[in-house]
Amino acid sequence: MTDEQYIDITIEISKNAKYPYGAIVVKDGEIIGRSDDATFMETSMYSHAELEAIESASKNKSLYGDLKGATMYVSCEPCMMCMGAILYEQFDKLVYAATLQDSNDNYCPEMITNIDELAKYSKNKIEIVKELHRDKAISVIKERGVSNEIRGGNLLMKDNLSMDSKCFYFGKAVDYSKYRPDYPIELFELLKKEYNLNENQTVAELGAGTGKFSKIISNYVKKVYAIEPNKDMLNQGIKYCDNTNVEYVLGSAENTNLKDHSIDIVFAVQSFHWFNKENTKNEVRRILRENGLFAIVWNDWEDKNNEFSQVYFKYICDWKIKVTGQKYQHKNVEERKNFFKNQSYHTHSVVHSRQYNFEDLLGLTKSLSYVPKESEAYYEEFINGVKGIFDKYSKNGYVTFDFHAEMFTGEI
Numbered sequence: 001m002t003d004e005q006y007i008d009i010t011i012e013i014s015k016n017a018k019y020p021y022g023a024i025v026v027k028d029g030e031i032i033g034r035s036d037d038a039t040f041m042e043t044s045m046y047s048h049a050e051l052e053a054i055e056s057a058s059k060n061k062s063l064y065g066d067l068k069g070a071t072m073y074v075s076c077e078p079c080m081m082c083m084g085a086i087l088y089e090q091f092d093k094l095v096y097a098a099t100l101q102d103s104n105d106n107y108c109p110e111m112i113t114n115i116d117e118l119a120k121y122s123k124n125k126i127e128i129v130k131e132l133h134r135d136k137a138i139s140v141i142k143e144r145g146v147s148n149e150i151r152g153g154n155l156l157m158k159d160n161l162s163m164d165s166k167c168f169y170f171g172k173a174v175d176y177s178k179y180r181p182d183y184p185i186e187l188f189e190l191l192k193k194e195y196n197l198n199e200n201q202t203v204a205e206l207g208a209g210t211g212k213f214s215k216i217i218s219n220y221v222k223k224v225y226a227i228e229p230n231k232d233m234l235n236q237g238i239k240y241c242d243n244t245n246v247e248y249v250l251g252s253a254e255n256t257n258l259k260d261h262s263i264d265i266v267f268a269v270q271s272f273h274w275f276n277k278e279n280t281k282n283e284v285r286r287i288l289r290e291n292g293l294f295a296i297v298w299n300d301w302e303d304k305n306n307e308f309s310q311v312y313f314k315y316i317c318d319w320k321i322k323v324t325g326q327k328y329q330h331k332n333v334e335e336r337k338n339f340f341k342n343q344s345y346h347t348h349s350v351v352h353s354r355q356y357n358f359e360d361l362l363g364l365t366k367s368l369s370y371v372p373k374e375s376e377a378y379y380e381e382f383i384n385g386v387k388g389i390f391d392k393y394s395k396n397g398y399v400t401f402d403f404h405a406e407m408f409t410g411e412i
């Protein structure tokens, strides 16, 4: 078999793997190890595809040096840990498809390393074949990145970030995009079916924040203008939406800097309550094409039939009052209705769930702007409470949140 054929096997494995990566070990024309080897369970967060394939290959062999003469095929460039293992095992050859940068851009944050530099530490010379069928591997990573984003709910954290934008710092941004639940795929399917959302359209998002919604919808349309008045957030968004058809524009809902009648759908996602309604209405009328659509989208907690959500939400709200003196406010629906032409609009609601292990729940909780920070008093007390709720309601190490995504659509 050729390198191309072997690398295709790793890409096939990546499609069904827990994380979108696949690896095989080939020696003397025989596949002797695979990352999807069913006899090995994922044992730790460090069980990367390359390490799983090495484990699998070592089943009948003693490790260290026994893989001399073998080739590692992997759907994505090895990280420094895996490259270390590959060098320790004295592989003769490494073939990879997507780059670490591709993985970083489309799936999860990576530490980009120069593997040629690492290879210099090796005792034996290793041949490295780079970016073989890279595009194929990227499409798997990308698809998974998008579906991860679409899965799950949302916690109104964008609002909190807007309020907190002066205190917007890097650690916060990472928590925010990683743990924040997102918009359900049904919402986009509905837009396709009922409103003919399609790849010829240009859409705009007002108050786009760090670009979560813009990035998802960019997969469905020709072009997305993400309008954002806060420079910190705009810069985060530009980075987050790198390599997509999302273009960030410094502007506000009231003054978007977009051309007259150039937009098919204008979205206000988790941001509507910030706008000056009259000025925004005039601006949206100006930029929308004839018969263009305006859509207000927001996510909220869904408490019905979910005791865990109820208890956790109450706990967070109590702490919000304690920390900020403010109550959690549900949005003013009347204001939304009045925005549409003749108060005529359609409503859609999609309930969606997401599971969290304790680590993720903690990440999610910490990303709320109004809870105690690690450096503050009460932090431990606060976290212990979260742990108590988790322990009470978790099943097999997970709790389930329910959310609903709501959408108001109409002409204005």
Ligand SMILES: [Zn+2]
Pocket (backbone or CB within 6 Å): 048, 049, 050, 078, 079, 080, 081, 082, 083
């Ligand atoms: Zn790795």
